[in-house]
Amino acid sequence: MKISTHAKVTLLVLLVLALPSAAAEETKKITDSSIEGEILAGPQWYVREDPNDSAKFLEYRDVPNGFVLERLLFSWERGGGRYLDLAARDVGQLDQRVWLDLGKQDVWKFRFAWAENPRRWTDHANQLFTHHDHGVFMLEDAFQAAVQAAPASADTTPADGEWDAGTKGALIKSAVQTSAPDVSVGWQRETASIGAEFTPTRHWTFSVDAQRERRTGTAPQSLGMYFALSPAEVAAPLDFRTDDARVGAEYASRHFNVGARAIFSEFETGTDRILWDDQLFLTDVAVNATTANPGRMQMSPWSDNRLFKWEVYGGADFAGHSRVSATFSRNTTTQDDPFLPKTVNTLLIGSTAPLPASSLDGKHEISFGSVSLSSRPLSWLRYSAWFRDYHFDNQTPSLVFTDYVMTDYQIPLCGNANACGATTNPIQRRSLPYSYEKTNLGASAGFQPLAWLGVTAAFDREGLERNVAAVTDSDEDSFKLALDFDLSDSLTLRVWGRHQERRADEYDAEYFEESFPIGEANIAAANEGERKYLWTDRDRDMATLTAEFSPGPKLTLFSEATLARDDYLDPNTGKKIGESFTVTEDRNFDTIDETYVLLLAGRIDDKITTYAVGGRFTPSDRWNLYADYTWEDREYRMASRYRNVSGGIGTDNPLDDWGSDSKDRYDTANAGFNFDLTKDRRWRLDGAYTWSKGTGEIETHFVPGGAASGDTTLTEFPRVKTTLAIAQTGLTCALRENLDFAFRYWYEKWHERNFASDFNRAYMGDPGNDPGSREAVYLGLDFEDYSNHILSFLLRYRF
Numbered sequence: 001m002k003i004s005t006h007a008k009v010t011l012l013v014l015l016v017l018a019l020p021s022a023a024a025e026e027t028k029k030i031t032d033s034s035i036e037g038e039i040l041a042g043p044q045w046y047v048r049e050d051p052n053d054s055a056k057f058l059e060y061r062d063v064p065n066g067f068v069l070e071r072l073l074f075s076w077e078r079g080g081g082r083y084l085d086l087a088a089r090d091v092g093q094l095d096q097r098v099w100l101d102l103g104k105q106d107v108w109k110f111r112f113a114w115a116e117n118p119r120r121w122t123d124h125a126n127q128l129f130t131h132h133d134h135g136v137f138m139l140e141d142a143f144q145a146a147v148q149a150a151p152a153s154a155d156t157t158p159a160d161g162e163w164d165a166g167t168k169g170a171l172i173k174s175a176v177q178t179s180a181p182d183v184s185v186g187w188q189r190e191t192a193s194i195g196a197e198f199t200p201t202r203h204w205t206f207s208v209d210a211q212r213e214r215r216t217g218t219a220p221q222s223l224g225m226y227f228a229l230s231p232a233e234v235a236a237p238l239d240f241r242t243d244d245a246r247v248g249a250e251y252a253s254r255h256f257n258v259g260a261r262a263i264f265s266e267f268e269t270g271t272d273r274i275l276w277d278d279q280l281f282l283t284d285v286a287v288n289a290t291t292a293n294p295g296r297m298q299m300s301p302w303s304d305n306r307l308f309k310w311e312v313y314g315g316a317d318f319a320g321h322s323r324v325s326a327t328f329s330r331n332t333t334t335q336d337d338p339f340l341p342k343t344v345n346t347l348l349i350g351s352t353a354p355l356p357a358s359s360l361d362g363k364h365e366i367s368f369g370s371v372s373l374s375s376r377p378l379s380w381l382r383y384s385a386w387f388r389d390y391h392f393d394n395q396t397p398s399l400v401f402t403d404y405v406m407t408d409y410q411i412p413l414c415g416n417a418n419a420c421g422a423t424t425n426p427i428q429r430r431s432l433p434y435s436y437e438k439t440n441l442g443a444s445a446g447f448q449p450l451a452w453l454g455v456t457a458a459f460d461r462e463g464l465e466r467n468v469a470a471v472t473d474s475d476e477d478s479f480k481l482a483l484d485f486d487l488s489d490s491l492t493l494r495v496w497g498r499h500q501e502r503r504a505d506e507y508d509a510e511y512f513e514e515s516f517p518i519g520e521a522n523i524a525a526a527n528e529g530e531r532k533y534l535w536t537d538r539d540r541d542m543a544t545l546t547a548e549f550s551p552g553p554k555l556t557l558f559s560e561a562t563l564a565r566d567d568y569l570d571p572n573t574g575k576k577i578g579e580s581f582t583v584t585e586d587r588n589f590d591t592i593d594e595t596y597v598l599l600l601a602g603r604i605d606d607k608i609t610t611y612a613v614g615g616r617f618t619p620s621d622r623w624n625l626y627a628d629y630t631w632e633d634r635e636y637r638m639a640s641r642y643r644n645v646s647g648g649i650g651t652d653n654p655l656d657d658w659g660s661d662s663k664d665r666y667d668t669a670n671a672g673f674n675f676d677l678t679k680d681r682r683w684r685l686d687g688a689y690t691w692s693k694g695t696g697e698i699e700t701h702f703v704p705g706g707a708a709s710g711d712t713t714l715t716e717f718p719r720v721k722t723t724l725a726i727a728q729t730g731l732t733c734a735l736r737e738n739l740d741f742a743f744r745y746w747y748e749k750w751h752e753r754n755f756a757s758d759f760n761r762a763y764m765g766d767p768g769n770d771p772g773s774r775e776a777v778y779l780g781l782d783f784e785d786y787s788n789h790i791l792s793f794l795l796r797y798r799f
Contacts, residue, residue, distance in 0.1 A: 033078035037086075037799055040071040042741075044792035054786035055120040055186075056750055062094035062118060063790065070794065081105030094118045094188065108198045116190040121220055125779040126180040126762040129234050129276060135301075137234050137276040143179075144282035144295070147171050153774045155767040162767070169765055169774040172279060176763040176777060185235045185779060187217025207248045215240040220779055221301060223276055226407040229293070230280045233778040236301065239270030258314035263331070265307040273340055274299050279777055284347045290426075292347035294408040298340060305335040305362075322375035328368070335362040343405035351411060353402040353426075362396040364435075385443040394433035400517055401429045412521060416648025418589045420519035428517045436466040444480075454484035470511045471535040471571065476502035490550045500540040504571040507531060523587050524650035527643055529598035531577055536602065537569035557615040558628075566606040578604040578639040580654070587649050596652045604637040604659075614670075623675040632666040642707040655706030661699045668692040687729035696720035718755040725749045738798040746790040757782050 046065050057063070069091040076084040084102040091098075095117040103109030129137035153169030155162065163169035195209035221236035243266045250259030275298045285293040309331030317323050338359045342352045369389050376382040403411055403426035412427040414420035420427065442460030449455065458480040466472050478500045485493040510526045513519075520526075542564040550556045568577040575581060577600045584593040614628025642656040672688035698717040705711070730744040752758075760782040765774035 037074040042794040047789040056783040121185040122781040127183040139277040256316040269302040290411040320377035383445040456482040471504040474504040502538040531602035533603035562610040627671040658702035
């Protein structure tokens, strides 16, 4: 077996670190110090791979084929309290972890940590664009010119399921198939941190820490937000760096403590703009004075920011086993990246007004305060109370943009003179800095009236106030009750339940009209009946029953059942989401009110039921078995409606109402055993198996006679099914007290059937597939199934 250079370096490190162990006894005698540790290493290899190097299998980890150093522990202690601890996992791999601590007991310590892991997005991706520096993606000029001059895509001569030769769709499909090379989509995350702690006296502790996190690679990025203009997708460059630094001090005595911390954080991205060629146009092509097909487009994906936070905290003990704790913190985050130009379309640049500012000058402050009391005055009574306040204060200026360019394509104009003055007026937008405040006030009490009964009750009120939202003021009350029954030495039961009621002051579906200084483009542009579930009234009920039964010392059985249900209500009418209500209003300004029946569209309800059973059997001190099984069902219903704009006026037709019912099912099974093959426990056998399956089903329903987009023949989507199975077994032999080896077998299989991703490829616009995206260019992201068998021989040496 060939060993890579990386593995050879790792082996050398292993041998060097093992050297001190050879002289551990001698060193201990001379210097009164001790050295101990553990090394777990050996070769591993793939017995069978299908497919090879699966991205799903390696999505967040590295499983190499060759020599591995799975674990390294090294500890040194010397008289006077001095120590050094080193721990490492998966040394030399892309998902390795390293920790180092050294210092003098109760005086000072220094710590260092290194962690890294990959993120893989797909097994294969193809990119027609060529990536240049600084997030610029380009296409061949000849290709763009040919597509620009080609006629619209058609499938008529003959109707053979292929775009006619020479059409836009045929040219783009051919270019993707012949000129779109493979591209890597994924990044490597690396985090390094150092810290020190100093305790000059038994009461004072000072600390300082610093951390840097770096992510480099690529990430999928959707382009062309306006679907009619060549949507595309690229592997955008990703270069994130986050630096954190913090200092702290704490004074602690027997009955109280106080402390303070200060934190500074800075986030920087190496890509502040993505600029890409439009596959439909080589040059900017005018349509009219406010519309021009762009030869290239731009967007701003990320922005830099800085944060400073300070915090003070403390607590004190009082009589009756009581303690009061308090915390207050405030952090300030700023962001002042320059604005991008409104457009890179040369035919529209001269038609736009200047930006209202050169940059956002963004700033928000977060203030957090909490006070809590906990007490146990009697052996059978305990209680607690708390108050928390979280205030997100957005101090970013509100800017008015007198016009804007939609995806480098069009300057939107007023669609109805009654809405915004004149159809020649550009639509203006005002940024609305979002702020909110959340408070919690609650208490809980627990007591034991009988030897076999424990009771816990709690209440919490959460209030939310927002300055920009459909619901600006809401409260949610939570009631909790738990009963614990110790019915005998072999049987215990626990019943737990919670009821929550969230109520809002009112629901303003058109709250964002404030962001249109001269009015929206159309009359009744918003869906007046739409209700976002996070702002609606909600009734939530949850209940859990658990039982544990031990008929003897060798057998323990347990079971659990959980039910959770949410119902969503309209704050204005009191009706459930999914029902309809009637409004009268004059939308066409003819002085006569029209009547509209509006569906309360949104999430109707949720229901989650979970059942679990399991047990452990230990027939002797040499072996035991364990197993459990869990069923989980999640159901939710949605109400929706197709809505169009005609003559600059939003339309509402009950025939366009539709909805969907979804059901997800998760089954999970676990089983395992541990077996000492010999009485002296030199030979041991263990194994574990995990199996999980998730299924998803979506059914739709509609009113016949409505819009074509709702009158679909697809009343039931194809069933989604994902299965994961993992089996591991190992045979261990102890050669000496400090030396053993293990043969390990690891099997893992993942299979997914998903109609939404299984057919993904770089070009999706075939006539029989999705004609609506006939000019789109994607990456073709998808994970393939895998089935891996891995054997390893690991040697563990303790010193």
